[in-house]
Amino acid sequence: MAGVFAYESSEVDWCEDNYKHSENVVEYFNTMSSFIFFVVSPIMLYLFHPYARERNLAVHLVWFMMIFVGLFSMYFHMTLSYVGQMLDEISILWVLAIGYALWFPRRHFPFFVKDRSSFSRMVLVITIFTTLSSFIQPTVNAYALNCFAIHILYSLGLEMRSCTDQRALRLAQASIGLWVLAIFCWISDRFGCSVWKKLNFCYLHGIWHILIVVATAYGSTLIAYLDANYEIPHSLPNLQYWPRDNWALGLPYIALKGTTKTQKGC
Ligand SMILES: CCCCCCCC/C=C\CCCCCCCC(=O)N[C@@H](CO)[C@H](O)/C=C/CCCCCCCCCCCCC
Numbered sequence: 001m002a003g004v005f006a007y008e009s010s011e012v013d014w015c016e017d018n019y020k021h022s023e024n025v026v027e028y029f030n031t032m033s034s035f036i037f038f039v040v041s042p043i044m045l046y047l048f049h050p051y052a053r054e055r056n057l058a059v060h061l062v063w064f065m066m067i068f069v070g071l072f073s074m075y076f077h078m079t080l081s082y083v084g085q086m087l088d089e090i091s092i093l094w095v096l097a098i099g100y101a102l103w104f105p106r107r108h109f110p111f112f113v114k115d116r117s118s119f120s121r122m123v124l125v126i127t128i129f130t131t132l133s134s135f136i137q138p139t140v141n142a143y144a145l146n147c148f149a150i151h152i153l154y155s156l157g158l159e160m161r162s163c164t165d166q167r168a169l170r171l172a173q174a175s176i177g178l179w180v181l182a183i184f185c186w187i188s189d190r191f192g193c194s195v196w197k198k199l200n201f202c203y204l205h206g207i208w209h210i211l212i213v214v215a216t217a218y219g220s221t222l223i224a225y226l227d228a229n230y231e232i233p234h235s236l237p238n239l240q241y242w243p244r245d246n247w248a249l250g251l252p253y254i255a256l257k258g259t260t261k262t263q264k265g266c
């Protein structure tokens with residue numbers, strides 16, 4: 001039993017050299033780069049607040065859970081233990097489940113689902129089942145999680161087809177661009193390690209951490225914005241950037257401008 005907590009008890013070992021900078025931390029850069037979760041999550045909790053107050057305070061669960069994803073990611077890379085890997089992957093699964101339950105567009109619900117509460121209950125049952133199944137073959141979990149990302153991109157593509165809102169379109173391009181870069185780093189670290197070792201650059205998984213957190217900040221704001229246009233159009237949702245609206249590298253958020261119904265472009 002204690003073996004599942006043992007250092008390097010996970011079958012996964014990322015490209016970064018083990019114990020290079022510390023005898024207690026297996027992958028130092030991968031562990032430290034997970035700190036980005038603790039920086040971005042509180043800011044996103046703050047930026048999501050006006051939208052969450054209007055729509056549903058449960059929205060805060062997404063970025064609240066992301067703090068735990070960061071914590072478990074740090075623990076995983078510090079130990080490369082089996083428990084660390086499972087906590088890291090299962091926490092990502094639950095963030096995705098919360099995102100689906102909150103934001104999956106009502107008009108795309110399966111025919112037998114009548115409202116969002118039934119849909120959320122269905123997501124809960126599937127997530128519990130998937131959590132239990134994740135212990136059967138832990139090495140395939142990460143690939144299965146990435147398939148959810150592909151489904152999110154597909155659903156976003158469908159939504160954006162009829163969108164004429166330039167800010168939303170720009171945010172979609174940025175989110176997808178960041179996700180593509182992130183997934184390139186993740187796959188390259190997994191399968192191209194020998195090449196990166198020759199180049200003496202084994203930090204791609206750490207870079208993935210940074211890119212995927214920013215992609216999630218961009219992507220979740222865009223999804224929430226599309227949701228706000230359908231669910232709370234009277235609050236006139238508007239996309240802005242923090243800390244300054246004209247700063248292209250800021251974090252996006254939804255500003256609510258009022259209470260009059262208007263026709264939007266998405
Ligand atoms: C309509 C549905 C809306 C759902 C939106 C919810 C979006 C947030 C979902 C997930 C957060 C991703 C957190 C990533 C944590 C990375 C930790 C990590 O690096 N773990 C690795 C091991 O250390 C592990 O191998 C990684 C496994 C793969 C994880 C795949 C995550 C999918 C990310 C989905 C991102 C959506 C971006 C949207 C872009 C338009």
Ligand SMILES: [Ca+2]
Nearest residue numbers: 013014015016
């Ligand atoms: Ca390693």
Ligand SMILES: [Zn+2]
Nearest residue numbers: 030073205209
């Ligand atoms: Zn990681």
